[in-house]
Amino acid sequence: MRLYKKEGNVLQIISFPTECVEKGDYLLVEDDEAGKALIAQVIDVQFAAVPGVLEELLRTLSDGGEPLMGEDIDPMEIAPHITYIQDANLLVCKIRATLENQILSPSSSWLPSRSQSAIKKLSIPMLMKLAKVDGKLPIILGGTKDSSLLTIDASEVDGTLNIITGKKGCGKSHLSKLLMVNLVGYKATVVVFDLNGEYSSLGLTNDGKRNMYYDKIHSFTPSQNFKVSLEQLHLNTVMGILVNALHLPGTSAREFRRLWKSLKEQGKLTMSDLGEAIRDLNCNQHVKDALTSRFHSFANSGFFTDCPGEAMLLDDRLLRSKNQGGAIVINLKNTSNIDRQIIVEYVLGKLVDSLTNWKLQAVFLFAEEAHLYLRETYWDDIVTRMRHYGIFTTFITNQPDTIQETIYRQADNIFLFNFTNEHDLDVVSRAARVDAETVRSIARDLPPHHCLTLGRVVNDFPIVARVRSLDIKTMGETRLFFSNKN
Amino acid sequence: MHLNGLTQQLDPREQCFRTLHLKPEPIILKRNLKETIIAATDTSTIKIGETPTGIIVAMRGAITWRQNRIYNYTRLGPFILHITEENKNQLYNALEKAYFNISYEKAHPSAPNISQMPTRLASLLERWIQSMLAKTINNGVLLFDGSLMAGTIDTPVQRLKEILSLARRNKSIVLAFSKATTLRVNGILITEQRLNHEPPYLVETTGLYSKPPQALLGDVYVARLNRSNLSFRLDIDREISSEGRVDALQKLLGNDLHTQSYPETLRLAHILCTFTANEVIAIKHFITSKHGIQIINRPDMHKLLFGAFGSGEVYT
Numbered sequence: 001m002r003l004y005k006k007e008g009n010v011l012q013i014i015s016f017p018t019e020c021v022e023k024g025d026y027l028l029v030e031d032d033e034a035g036k037a038l039i040a041q042v043i044d045v046q047f048a049a050v051p052g053v054l055e056e057l058l059r060t061l062s063d064g065g066e067p068l069m070g071e072d073i074d075p076m077e078i079a080p081h082i083t084y085i086q087d088a089n090l091l092v093c094k095i096r097a098t099l100e101n102q103i104l105s106p107s108s109s110w111l112p113s114r115s116q117s118a119i120k121k122l123s124i125p126m127l128m129k130l131a132k133v134d135g136k137l138p139i140i141l142g143g144t145k146d147s148s149l150l151t152i153d154a155s156e157v158d159g160t161l162n163i164i165t166g167k168k169g170c171g172k173s174h175l176s177k178l179l180m181v182n183l184v185g186y187k188a189t190v191v192v193f194d195l196n197g198e199y200s201s202l203g204l205t206n207d208g209k210r211n212m213y214y215d216k217i218h219s220f221t222p223s224q225n226f227k228v229s230l231e232q233l234h235l236n237t238v239m240g241i242l243v244n245a246l247h248l249p250g251t252s253a254r255e256f257r258r259l260w261k262s263l264k265e266q267g268k269l270t271m272s273d274l275g276e277a278i279r280d281l282n283c284n285q286h287v288k289d290a291l292t293s294r295f296h297s298f299a300n301s302g303f304f305t306d307c308p309g310e311a312m313l314l315d316d317r318l319l320r321s322k323n324q325g326g327a328i329v330i331n332l333k334n335t336s337n338i339d340r341q342i343i344v345e346y347v348l349g350k351l352v353d354s355l356t357n358w359k360l361q362a363v364f365l366f367a368e369e370a371h372l373y374l375r376e377t378y379w380d381d382i383v384t385r386m387r388h389y390g391i392f393t394t395f396i397t398n399q400p401d402t403i404q405e406t407i408y409r410q411a412d413n414i415f416l417f418n419f420t421n422e423h424d425l426d427v428v429s430r431a432a433r434v435d436a437e438t439v440r441s442i443a444r445d446l447p448p449h450h451c452l453t454l455g456r457v458v459n460d461f462p463i464v465a466r467v468r469s470l471d472i473k474t475m476g477e478t479r480l481f482f483s484n485k486n
Numbered sequence: 487m488h489l490n491g492l493t494q495q496l497d498p499r500e501q502c503f504r505t506l507h508l509k510p511e512p513i514i515l516k517r518n519l520k521e522t523i524i525a526a527t528d529t530s531t532i533k534i535g536e537t538p539t540g541i542i543v544a545m546r547g548a549i550t551w552r553q554n555r556i557y558n559y560t561r562l563g564p565f566i567l568h569i570t571e572e573n574k575n576q577l578y579n580a581l582e583k584a585y586f587n588i589s590y591e592k593a594h595p596s597a598p599n600i601s602q603m604p605t606r607l608a609s610l611l612e613r614w615i616q617s618m619l620a621k622t623i624n625n626g627v628l629l630f631d632g633s634l635m636a637g638t639i640d641t642p643v644q645r646l647k648e649i650l651s652l653a654r655r656n657k658s659i660v661l662a663f664s665k666a667t668t669l670r671v672n673g674i675l676i677t678e679q680r681l682n683h684e685p686p687y688l689v690e691t692t693g694l695y696s697k698p699p700q701a702l703l704g705d706v707y708v709a710r711l712n713r714s715n716l717s718f719r720l721d722i723d724r725e726i727s728s729e730g731r732v733d734a735l736q737k738l739l740g741n742d743l744h745t746q747s748y749p750e751t752l753r754l755a756h757i758l759c760t761f762t763a764n765e766v767i768a769i770k771h772f773i774t775s776k777h778g779i780q781i782i783n784r785p786d787m788h789k790l791l792f793g794a795f796g797s798g799e800v801y802t
Binding site: 050051052053055056059068069070071072073074075076078081082084085086 | 556557558559560561562563564565566754757758760762763764765766767768769771772775
């Protein structure tokens with residue numbers, strides 16, 4: 001390999017077919033004289049503009065466009081050299097860091113010698129060692145192209161905002177499960193908004209046996225094993241549900257607040273008493289109608305109960321997982337849009353409550369396709385206010401444009417799977433921790449189950465890895481019509 | 487023969503042709519679709535670079551033929567030669583002996599100039615390929631690049647005579663197309679004379695004679711094979727009858743393409759033997775990696791002395 005050009009933080013390197021360099025690989029451009037080296041990542045592999053190649057290709061076609069039939073008698077065996085030159089590659093690389101005295105700095109302001117620099121591939125383990133991507137809480141994400149393991153530190157996910165995105169069926173949920181169970185393994189408290197009911201069986205192996213996480217994965221299905229009594233609810237949580245999820249107008253909200261306080265004073269905070277109180281309410285008919293319709297939404301959700309035995313104490317569950325680690329999986333499958341919003345409002349309210357009172361240290365929240373249940377104003381809330389309370393969110397989506405641009409800008413880690421759509425790539429490329437060319441170029445060519453990891457967990461050295469398999473019952477497969485017929 | 491990167495000089499020998507005329511009536515040609523092999527050959531040479539002791543030259547020959555409406559080719563080479571003052575005689579002699587079983591030293595008392603060696607070697611290869619083609623193809627039309635002028639430093643009369651004779655023995659006819667000519671009638675190049683006739687046609691020339699030791703072994707025509715504005719000098723073996731000549735041209739018309747009044751088979755031979763820039767880079771890579779020979783980059787004196795005005799003579 002030879003250094004050809006440097007423009008800004010982009011290097012162009014000439015490479016030959018035998019050198020087998022691919023997109024995502026890291027190269028070390030060493031200038032012994034300067035005592036420094038550049039660490040650059042290949043973001044595109046092109047044909048080198050070798051003069052005469054067009055003529056070479058054209059002359060093998062006759063007038064009819066059919067390839068010429070022929071034989072080359074080449075006693076000196078020059079043909080392999082010609083092929084070698086014709087197939088020369090131009091590697092477009094992004095400079096990631098400068099290495100000087102075994103210390104990395106993000107500078108790319110110096111110019112290595114074009115004639116004297118030695119260029120070699122930098123293995124991922126060596127890069128990880130230089131970048132000090134290790135730690136005491138390792139999470140093995142998967143294998144890199146050079147058969148090494150990509151291990152991140154769980155503490156680098158702590159206090160961060162993460163995004164897992166990629167097109168359908170490329171392994172996003174699988175990676176989120178991997179992160180989740182590893183965090184649980186390190187005694188973290190995890191809450192999952194499980195839109196498709198695929199996290200419920202993480203405590204089981206593929207063949208249905210219990211695994212090490214069995215006792216730590218708690219799945220709750222609203223209106224089945226997840227119901228709450230009104231008495232458990234804080235007025236702020238209820239108001240949050242009414243205003244944000246059920247869009248209760250201000251005047252009606254004020255009336256409800258008054259009604260709630262009155263019932264609480266009387267010790268009558270039950271669904272039946274609330275319904276009766278609304279029925280008997282002597283106020284503006286519009287307000288009464290608004291409250292009645294919201295009450296029916298409450299009642300129809302099946303999420304609220306008057307039976308103390310049915311009610312689940314989420315705080316207790318969270319507290320239990322505080323010491324030994326655990327995941328609270330909120331199964332939102334088969335839940336209507338309104339009910340989903342009610343439940344999410346309730347869970348988030350409870351989490352904030354527990355965190356504010358220091359009942360919990362911090363919570364890792366995994367939110368799949370959050371746009372389906374998270375209200376507009378919550379996005380900023382989650383990445384700013386709730387982050388300070390200790391809710392560290394991982395968004396998982398196959399529609400990157402449903403996540404606001406501000407979220408991308410503040411994301412600490414992005415786990416990017418394959419996207420072919422330019423628009424999707426444009427959206428993701430707005431992330432602050434990576435340049436747009438890297439995202440566009442590498443993500444487009446990622447094979448299924450391969451993930452480009454960006455951000456803090458890899459010390460801002462984007463790395464491609466094949467996500468390792470898990471011996472857990474994932475239940476993430478799409479139900480197919482023809483699957484039984486083959 | 488094609489000289490990659492070397493300035494192709496028009497042959498001053500042609501100055502000796504006087505009293506040249508074109509017959510006013512052209513020979514009108516009709517396509518003869520009878521299946522006939524059309525074969526062509528060309529060679530190319532290029533100076534790859536200089537070494538402390540000499541020059542490195544690459545040469546290649548191409549044979550193309552059209553049979554059953556399909557074009558085929560065989561390429562010989564590239565052959566890479568390191569020519570030095572010490573080895574040039576030995577090299578030329580060895581190749582002459584290998585190709586034609588004749589010692590160069592016997593035929594030529596003085597050694598060729600080192601700068602002429604690339605063209606001389608390529609010419610040698612070309613004549614050898616032509617003789618092989620003449621030997622192996624029966625009832626075909628053989629297309630050569632250039633004229634049928636013999637008795638020059640690189641083409642002894644006897645050698646060309648033998649090639650033509652071999653072709654005739656195998657009932658093949660040699661047609662030699664020149665891409666450029668200096669032959670003029672009334673001050674105008676013979677290929678630029680316009681006749682009010684519908685192509686394809688041949689225009690016969692008269693009054694051409696060669697000055698010994700040179701010998702013109704063919705009769706010279708101007709060939710315009712289609713409606714494009716291009717015409718070419720065509721030399722046809724003198725020993726072939728007039729009918730045979732016309733028949734050969736008509737078979738060529740019926741069995742080959744002529745996009746610019748030039749036979750496609752010959753065009754392909756030329757294209758296939760030409761060295762492209764990436765091949766030159768590859769050859770340099772070969773000689774450096776395999777033989778450890780370093781090519782010297784001598785300063786370009788024209789550029790050095792005259793700057794932007796010094797691009798008169800270009801060597802690779």
